[in-house]
Amino acid sequence: MAYNLLKGKRGIIFGPLDDKSIAWKVAERAHEEGARFTLSNTQTAIRFGTISELSERTGSEVIAADATSVQDVEQVFRRSMEVLGGKVDFVLHSIGMSLNVRKGRKYDDLDYGYFMKTMDISAFSFHKMLQVARKMDAISEWGSVVALSYVAAQRTLFRYNDMADAKAALESIARSFGYIYGRDKKIRVNTISQSPTMTTAGSGVKGIDNLIDFTDRMSPLGNATADECADYCVTLFSDLTRKVTMQNLFHDGGFSSMGMSLKAMMMYNRSLECKDCLDPDDPELLKSLDD
Numbered sequence: 001m002a003y004n005l006l007k008g009k010r011g012i013i014f015g016p017l018d019d020k021s022i023a024w025k026v027a028e029r030a031h032e033e034g035a036r037f038t039l040s041n042t043q044t045a046i047r048f049g050t051i052s053e054l055s056e057r058t059g060s061e062v063i064a065a066d067a068t069s070v071q072d073v074e075q076v077f078r079r080s081m082e083v084l085g086g087k088v089d090f091v092l093h094s095i096g097m098s099l100n101v102r103k104g105r106k107y108d109d110l111d112y113g114y115f116m117k118t119m120d121i122s123a124f125s126f127h128k129m130l131q132v133a134r135k136m137d138a139i140s141e142w143g144s145v146v147a148l149s150y151v152a153a154q155r156t157l158f159r160y161n162d163m164a165d166a167k168a169a170l171e172s173i174a175r176s177f178g179y180i181y182g183r184d185k186k187i188r189v190n191t192i193s194q195s196p197t198m199t200t201a202g203s204g205v206k207g208i209d210n211l212i213d214f215t216d217r218m219s220p221l222g223n224a225t226a227d228e229c230a231d232y233c234v235t236l237f238s239d240l241t242r243k244v245t246m247q248n249l250f251h252d253g254g255f256s257s258m259g260m261s262l263k264a265m266m267m268y269n270r271s272l273e274c275k276d277c278l279d280p281d282d283p284e285l286l287k288s289l290d291d
């Protein structure tokens with residue numbers, strides 16, 4: 001159902017790759033709510049993904065940019081203001097990538113070149129967007145900037161690797177920049193900490209199926225889907241949340257506040273009686289797992 005929450009608003013959506021992407025769902029919802037926006041991704045993602053389909057469907061121009069390049073980010077803001085006819089009201093940062101995760105490097109054997117890339121792509125690019133936007137005065141007063149995060153910023157989750165450090169930095173940037181941007185320009189900066197979701201980036205984390213099942217059983221409301229995340233983003237871009245800033249907002253069905261749920265406890269107890277189940281205390285097994 002549409003509520004015209006973003007009628008007359010202009011925005012930039014960084015990160016739609018294909019129809020599973022969270023940014024894709026946000027673009028669809030923002031379009032339904034009356035917003036006009038541009039879309040951005042890397043040249044490679046534009047070539048291999050299906051963003052042109054989204055662009056046609058929402059009447060949005062696609063602007064190629066590597067989010068780690070300040071020049072590219074400047075060009076996205078410049079071109080967006082030209083195309084949309086003025087400053088933007090909202091920006092979505094929906095970008096993440098770890099070569100250490102992709103190449104199966106364990107957390108105690110990281111490649112530091114990859115680690116720097118993880119931080120640059122997944123966290124520092126957010127600072128670059130905010131700094132560029134502020135210097136160009138590209139966001140209207142009471143505008144809203146949102147980046148997507150994950151609970152691994154606060155808690156250790158098996159196999160999330162150096163992305164946990166990137167998410168911790170991302171959330172910190174939202175607080176630090178949120179203070180400056182709020183004080184000077186009345187602009188909100190927040191992160192949404194989303195449930196694990198089956199997307200291209202999500203499926204890069206080995207064993208994501210099991211994690212999705214676990215968090216679903218642990219959460220009183222169940223996992224939040226990408227569509228539900230898009231609904232939440234729309235509220236944060238709207239005028240209904242004008243005093244929400246510098247927050248990391250959990251959108252995870254309650255997972256982040258849980259210790260143990262009945263469903264998860266029942267599964268755990270059942271596994272104790274299971275003869276064929278793996279023994280997590282077996283040193284041979286531990287050695288064979290890449291964590």
Ligand SMILES: NC(=O)c1ccc[n+]([C@@H]2O[C@H](COP(=O)([O-])OP(=O)(O)OC[C@H]3O[C@@H](n4cnc5c(N)ncnc54)[C@H](O)[C@@H]3O)[C@@H](O)[C@H]2O)c1
Nearest residue numbers: 015017021022045067095096148149196197199200201202
């Ligand atoms: N999928 C999940 O389980 C989950 C959970 C919580 C948070 N998130 C976060 O949501 C965001 C979106 O991820 P997604 O799950 O929709 O996956 P996705 O793979 O659809 O999106 C990730 C996007 O990042 C883009 N990207 C990578 N390097 C880039 C660069 N240098 N410059 C510009 N763009 C670049 C990719 O092209 C891709 O479009 C990420 O920040 C991710 O960490 C995902």
